[in-house]
Amino acid sequence: MFRINENYIKLPGSYLFSTIGKKVSVYSTAHPDKKIIRLGIGDVTLPLVPAVTEALHGAVDEMGNAETFRGYAPDLGYEFLRKAIADNDYRARGCDIDADEIFISDGAKCDTGNIQEIFSLDNRVAVCDPVYPVYVDSNVMAGRTGTYDSERETWSDVIYMPCTAENRFAPELPGESRTPDLIYLCFPNNPTGATITRAQLQEWVDYAQKKGAVILYDAAYEAYISEEDVPHSIYECEGAKSCAIEFRSFSKNAGFTGVRLGFTVIPKELKCGDVSLHALWARRHGTKYNGAPYIVQRAGEAVYSEAGKAQLKEQVAYYMKNAKYIFNGLKEAGYTVSGGVNSPYIWLKTPKGMSSWEFFDCLLEQVNVVGTPGSGFGPSGEGYFRLTAFGSYENTVEAVDRIRTLQF
Numbered sequence: 001m002f003r004i005n006e007n008y009i010k011l012p013g014s015y016l017f018s019t020i021g022k023k024v025s026v027y028s029t030a031h032p033d034k035k036i037i038r039l040g041i042g043d044v045t046l047p048l049v050p051a052v053t054e055a056l057h058g059a060v061d062e063m064g065n066a067e068t069f070r071g072y073a074p075d076l077g078y079e080f081l082r083k084a085i086a087d088n089d090y091r092a093r094g095c096d097i098d099a100d101e102i103f104i105s106d107g108a109k110c111d112t113g114n115i116q117e118i119f120s121l122d123n124r125v126a127v128c129d130p131v132y133p134v135y136v137d138s139n140v141m142a143g144r145t146g147t148y149d150s151e152r153e154t155w156s157d158v159i160y161m162p163c164t165a166e167n168r169f170a171p172e173l174p175g176e177s178r179t180p181d182l183i184y185l186c187f188p189n190n191p192t193g194a195t196i197t198r199a200q201l202q203e204w205v206d207y208a209q210k211k212g213a214v215i216l217y218d219a220a221y222e223a224y225i226s227e228e229d230v231p232h233s234i235y236e237c238e239g240a241k242s243c244a245i246e247f248r249s250f251s252k253n254a255g256f257t258g259v260r261l262g263f264t265v266i267p268k269e270l271k272c273g274d275v276s277l278h279a280l281w282a283r284r285h286g287t288k289y290n291g292a293p294y295i296v297q298r299a300g301e302a303v304y305s306e307a308g309k310a311q312l313k314e315q316v317a318y319y320m321k322n323a324k325y326i327f328n329g330l331k332e333a334g335y336t337v338s339g340g341v342n343s344p345y346i347w348l349k350t351p352k353g354m355s356s357w358e359f360f361d362c363l364l365e366q367v368n369v370v371g372t373p374g375s376g377f378g379p380s381g382e383g384y385f386r387l388t389a390f391g392s393y394e395n396t397v398e399a400v401d402r403i404r405t406l407q408f
């Protein structure tokens, strides 16, 4: 008789967004006259920019024409896109990354979830706490995380690196007692909106080099970086090419959440003994993935055109204006806030020692604003709350002004 992968049974339910949905629907059914503003969304809301839609239309026409029709895309992506990425995202920043070290995919969620496949099951994983849930859950599915402690909401074989106000939301290097093999880092961070400086990231690269670990670096929010000393890529750090894999996405910088496009960088010099991880990932890609659609890769190329860059700069600026309004408005109202400067996420300390969910209920019921409880991203998120800048400016202003009327 068949048996299932028991690891899936070990996964605790992901109640965060379903619980939020239920609470909001119960409230709005009871109060149909109230206008609820959602600042909990982790999805973009502005439409694709004209440079992108023009590229999509053009590519669709090519696909409908016998002379220009294309079938299967190359496994690792079209050269035109890989070259545009290497030139614009890396060489322009002084990072020596080659087009053939770039793997085009349908997004960073799949890549950050799948990358663990090329590593041994007995590798020890380290993650930030709070964290984007994909890194942990994909390792649970693979059977790499040990047993779950439902009280503490942690896995026995995962190294959690708390990111709290005390360390300014930057993880500290693990102590000598537990050394990780795979280190997931994400900066600018979801959910905290925090960043680390180039010098701080260099410490992680040096640590990984010394311990023989690999850093899995998620840079999905790179486009939101506004400060000089915040690295856009881990390859700005010396030695990173032999110890780091980088993930990027077109979702947050170009509104591709529904279009789907991303990429992973694996430098050829990143090796385990004499086996290159690039070769393993190429093998995996070739066997299990048949390439992002031609149409979408052309749209991705347009992101790097002069028109595309200008239009997207405005789009990011629109969201960042929201972020600034939230950050300043709440700060003036006496909240302890962080993030929002190099990131579309604002992370705030709940007032009066309220739990994340108590504050959620309070915002929903008293001012009809929806956000995301920090505890949903990990135990160290308790007592924090995430607001996002992905709404409309008008709604953002109204939501912040409403929150400011709350008395504690």
Ligand SMILES: *Cc1c(COP(=O)(O)O)cnc(C)c1O
Pocket: 106, 107, 108, 109, 110, 132, 186, 190, 218, 220, 248, 249, 250, 251, 252, 256, 257, 261, 262
């Ligand atoms: C949104 C997001 C991504 C992007 O995922 P896609 O699959 O490319 O849409 C990756 N990592 C983090 C932390 C994110 O928040």
